[in-house]
Amino acid sequence: MPRDGRQRRPGGDKRNVSTQYKARVLITGAGGFIGHHLTDYLKQKGYWVRGADIKEPEFSATHADDFQVLDLRDWKQCVRATEGVDHVYALAADMGGMGFISNHHAQILYNNSVINLHTIEAARQNGVKKYLYTSSACVYPEFKQTDTMVTPLKEDDAYPAQPQDAYGWEKLITERLCDHYREDYGLQTRIVRFHNIFGPKGTWEGGREKAPAAMCRKVAYAKLTGNPVIEVWGDGEQTRSFCYIDDCVEGIYRLMNSGYHAPLNLGQDRLISINELAHLVASIAGIQVQLKHIDGPMGVRGRNSDNDRLRLVLGWEPGISLEEGLRKTYFWIEEQVRQKLVLPASD
Numbered sequence: 001m002p003r004d005g006r007q008r009r010p011g012g013d014k015r016n017v018s019t020q021y022k023a024r025v026l027i028t029g030a031g032g033f034i035g036h037h038l039t040d041y042l043k044q045k046g047y048w049v050r051g052a053d054i055k056e057p058e059f060s061a062t063h064a065d066d067f068q069v070l071d072l073r074d075w076k077q078c079v080r081a082t083e084g085v086d087h088v089y090a091l092a093a094d095m096g097g098m099g100f101i102s103n104h105h106a107q108i109l110y111n112n113s114v115i116n117l118h119t120i121e122a123a124r125q126n127g128v129k130k131y132l133y134t135s136s137a138c139v140y141p142e143f144k145q146t147d148t149m150v151t152p153l154k155e156d157d158a159y160p161a162q163p164q165d166a167y168g169w170e171k172l173i174t175e176r177l178c179d180h181y182r183e184d185y186g187l188q189t190r191i192v193r194f195h196n197i198f199g200p201k202g203t204w205e206g207g208r209e210k211a212p213a214a215m216c217r218k219v220a221y222a223k224l225t226g227n228p229v230i231e232v233w234g235d236g237e238q239t240r241s242f243c244y245i246d247d248c249v250e251g252i253y254r255l256m257n258s259g260y261h262a263p264l265n266l267g268q269d270r271l272i273s274i275n276e277l278a279h280l281v282a283s284i285a286g287i288q289v290q291l292k293h294i295d296g297p298m299g300v301r302g303r304n305s306d307n308d309r310l311r312l313v314l315g316w317e318p319g320i321s322l323e324e325g326l327r328k329t330y331f332w333i334e335e336q337v338r339q340k341l342v343l344p345a346s347d
């Protein structure tokens, strides 16, 4: 596969493709979890898609019409990525789960600030019409998330601001950047705040994985090795809500095509503790596990999405159950673990 910014497939002449496709879109971070799924979703919807990422997708080939390996911290590479497209879905970020986010503040703040400053300015200079920025529930203030039975977070709760990590501060400032580009330059911006998106083909090992993938991996190892002990960071009573990837890409698409420019939550509003999540995954795997609580970053004590505005704005909300999403995710990860352990494939 070509590397270093060369096009995988030529983008072609815009005049030729504009009649054939709904619009030309750029997805930054298309080599990552959500970007890869979004590429497939937008291809099915009839868009011409360019993907840009510092790496190609890890688990299956991209279906993008044009995939460019680019470092979007670099201004010139952002200009190249945003050339000739109508819409940008800005997903590229240096990110990971709690273990990564709570230990790489300077790196995250620097890399993501530069990526986002350059991408939106390059989009503006290249005449992009619509720009969707992927923010996070990590923008919400720590003082509103001190209880496991947390009150679901409404969009307006983000202020007064006190995100827990540099990751959340950067997301919040880029939300403001989008607002100012809309007000000052007329760029149609959209801002989505994800709440723990999970599914197959996401990072599941190596330190950047998030809780659902990590739990599926631990349970799969327990099942395949016969050792039922699962390590859980902290007391495991911390709570979250989790949203399956298919709902996520549909929500992103609906938001991009709405006229709504203020930040919008995108997540499920079913609260579950990490201990409960471990047992749920184990039941899907068909085993029983013993939880061993160890020191580790836990993040905020509780976090849930208030979906009132989501329902109002999009007339829709995520509907795929946690059980259904986890089943698909777990068996995909079990297969990855099986290959690692060099075990025969399951039936």
Ligand code: NAD
Binding pocket: 028, 029, 030, 031, 032, 033, 034, 035, 052, 053, 054, 055, 070, 071, 072, 073, 090, 091, 092, 093, 094, 095, 096, 115, 134, 135, 136, 137, 193, 194, 195, 196, 197, 198, 203, 210
């Ligand atoms: P991901 O890590 O799988 O994807 C991000 C992609 O950005 C990666 O493929 C990475 O290589 C790419 N990237 C990093 N630095 C880059 C650079 N300098 N140039 C080009 N590409 C670069 O993460 P994801 O889960 O797919 O998240 C997508 C977006 O959604 C991110 O902005 C993330 O912060 C946000 N988000 C995700 C979640 C979640 O639960 N997954 C929650 C909140 C917010």
